[in-house]
Amino acid sequence: xxxxxxxxxxxxTQMGNDxxxxxxxxxxxxxxxxxKQDSKKFLKIMFSYNNKELIINETVPNRFxxxxxxxxxxxxxxxxxxxxxxxxYFCASSQFLSTYEQYFGPGTRLTVx
Amino acid sequence: xxxxxxPEKLLSVFKGAPxxxxxxxxxxxxxxxxWYVQYSRQRLQLLLRHISRESIKxxxxxxxxxxxxxxxxxxxAQEEDSAMxxxxxxxxxxxxxxxxxxxxxxxxxxVHP
Numbered sequence: 001x002x003x004x005x006x007x008x009x010x011x012x013t014q015m016g017n018d019x020x021x022x023x024x025x026x027x028x029x030x031x032x033x034x035x036k037q038d039s040k041k042f043l044k045i046m047f048s049y050n051n052k053e054l055i056i057n058e059t060v061p062n063r064f065x066x067x068x069x070x071x072x073x074x075x076x077x078x079x080x081x082x083x084x085x086x087x088x089y090f091c092a093s094s095q096f097l098s099t100y101e102q103y104f105g106p107g108t109r110l111t112v113x
Numbered sequence: 114x115x116x117x118x119x120p121e122k123l124l125s126v127f128k129g130a131p132x133x134x135x136x137x138x139x140x141x142x143x144x145x146x147x148w149y150v151q152y153s154r155q156r157l158q159l160l161l162r163h164i165s166r167e168s169i170k171x172x173x174x175x176x177x178x179x180x181x182x183x184x185x186x187x188x189x190a191q192e193e194d195s196a197m198x199x200x201x202x203x204x205x206x207x208x209x210x211x212x213x214x215x216x217x218x219x220x221x222x223x224v225h226p
Binding site: 004033040041042043044045048056090092100101102103104105106107 | 145147156157158159162197199203213214215216218219
């Protein structure tokens with residue numbers, strides 16, 4: 001009965017590799033988000049999608065590409081990984097774009113070596 | 114631009130003592146303010162929002178537009194309140210800020226027995 005799930009939970013990879021993180025929500029929400037939490041626990045939005053349409057695209061390197069195959073999924077693909085990409089990535093969803101209660105996934109800890 | 118500042122990275126109190134987690138914001142329009150909490154080994158979740166004016170788990174927060182603050186308070190802290198607390202702001206002016214949550218840096222609250 002998990003509301004927002006992410007896979008994998010941990011991801012360790014080398015610089016230059018390409019990796020994906022998957023997110024799924026079973027709440028029937030229209031809007032999904034990706035956040036990055038850095039080593040100082042600072043949480044910053046990266047992207048949001050509403051009904052599979054990109055709404056928010058913060059200043060994120062274009063090596064990061066979100067993909068939403070349907071309303072329930074928002075995946076994050078990262079090309080040419082760099083050391084600075086090491087962080088915890090959180091997926092979240094909300095019922096509508098204008099509803100601000102967001103439900104968060106457990107996070108994916110990405111370590112780039 | 115929207116900005117949220119939580120000046121205290123760490124806050125320690127003893128059980129039964131009052132606690133106040135500070136939050137200041139910067140936003141040109143009329144913001145919506147939230148407190149999110151992350152307990153140990155749990156996911157980030159909404160604690161309360163200013164618009165609902167509720168008391169959740171004994172916590173309250175009042176939006177002070179004059180001081181641009183939204184401090185979180187509890188008169189008698191409990192050990193189970195130990196967690197990471199994030200203050201967050203959502204702009205509702207439309208445009209690129211619509212649906213975007215901006216988080217503060219977070220405050221780790223530790224309640225000692």
